[in-house]
Structures are given as structure tokens and as C-alpha cells.
Amino acid sequence: MKKAIFFIGVMVCTVALSQQSNKKTGAMKLNAGIITEKMEETKKFYTEILNFGVSFENEFYILLHTPNGEAQLSFLLPDHPSQKPIFQKPFKGQGMYLTIEVDDVDGLYSELKQKGVAMEIELQNEPWGDRHFAIVDPNGIGIDLVTYTTPEEK
Incomplete structure (x- = not known):
């Protein structure tokens, strides 16, 4: 009986520590972004060839998602005035x-x-x-x- 109580106590502490650890780091979701002048060709390639969907689009940015919606990929026009210098140089x-x-x-x-x-x-x-x-x-x-x-x- 003491072993069972001890085991339950260890499990409760483990779950609590795990939840506390998750709160510190938080959930992460990756969205790779590519800066390109080839917005139309890129959109056409990913939507028509790989069947990605469009999650969001405006005149300088497009956010695409995989067919199952589990992953995203974004594309940004270079040198756009709304973006800081770190997000302005095009991919080579x-x-x-x-x-x-x-x-x-x-x-x-x-x-x-x-x-x-x-x-x-x-x-x-x-x-x-x-x-x-x-x-x-x-x-x-x-x-x-x-x-x-x-x-x-x-």
C-alpha cells in the first residue's frame, strides 16, 4: 500500500513538473518564411503543384498551408517599407x-x-x-x- 501511494505521489509530481515546464517554454509552431520577388510564381507552384492552400494574402505577403493544414510556409516581398531591415533582403x-x-x-x-x-x-x-x-x-x-x-x- 505504501508503495502504491508513493508511486501515485511520484506520478502527480512528474505531471505537475511537466506542466510547469511546458508553461515556461510554451508551445511552439514553426512557420518558415522566404523573402522573394517571385510571389506569383511561388503561389502558383505551391498551390497548383503541391496542393497547398492560402491562409492569408495581401500585396506583399502570402501565408500558405499544407493540404492537411498542419504546417505553414510564408513568402514576403523584399524591401517592403512595412518590414524591418532584417526582413528585407531577398533569398539568393x-x-x-x-x-x-x-x-x-x-x-x-x-x-x-x-x-x-x-x-x-x-x-x-x-x-x-x-x-x-x-x-x-x-x-x-x-x-x-x-x-x-x-x-x-x-
Whole structure:
């Protein structure tokens, strides 16, 4: 009985500490933003090729969301007077990639091939467990589309 009470006490303290820790850091949600002059091409690419939706749009900013609404990606015109200098320089087309996990990478690959999308990496399996292919958006951002599988045994 004493062990059960002790165990319950430990569990209550653990839950309380966990909740207190979460209050300190708070929930986080990531929205990557890219500064680009290619707003129309970018919107068309993500909405027509990858089926993203538009969450918000104005003359200098667009917020897109994945088809299931779980992730967002934003684009901002460079040198916009409403933005501070840190958010004004355009992305130069190198040194960035996105990974988008999908349920059916084979189906998406076939769909994009039918749409005539150029493949940077053809559909393939990797020993570490990725089944993936890659395309490039209008800004030069590599997009790795992947379904995770079981890694090969050594």
C-alpha cells in the first residue's frame, strides 16, 4: 500500500513538473518564411503543384498551408517599407531545402510527373529509410518529398 501511494505521489509530481515546464517554454509552431520577388510564381507552384492552400494574402505577403493544414510556409516581398531591415533582403536561391513528409510518395511522384514537374532526384530508396524524390521551387529551394520506411539492416 505504501508503495502504491508513493508511486501515485511520484506520478502527480512528474505531471505537475511537466506542466510547469511546458508553461515556461510554451508551445511552439514553426512557420518558415522566404523573402522573394517571385510571389506569383511561388503561389502558383505551391498551390497548383503541391496542393497547398492560402491562409492569408495581401500585396506583399502570402501565408500558405499544407493540404492537411498542419504546417505553414510564408513568402514576403523584399524591401517592403512595412518590414524591418532584417526582413528585407531577398533569398539568393542557395543553401536551403524543405522536407515534406507524405503518406504516399509513389502516388505523389506519379501525379507530379503527369503534371510535367522536373525532377531533381528521381524516386528512390535510401539505406537510412527514406523513399523520396526531389523537386525545386521557383526560388531555387530544393524540396525533398519523402515517405519514411524501415532502414536497411547492416
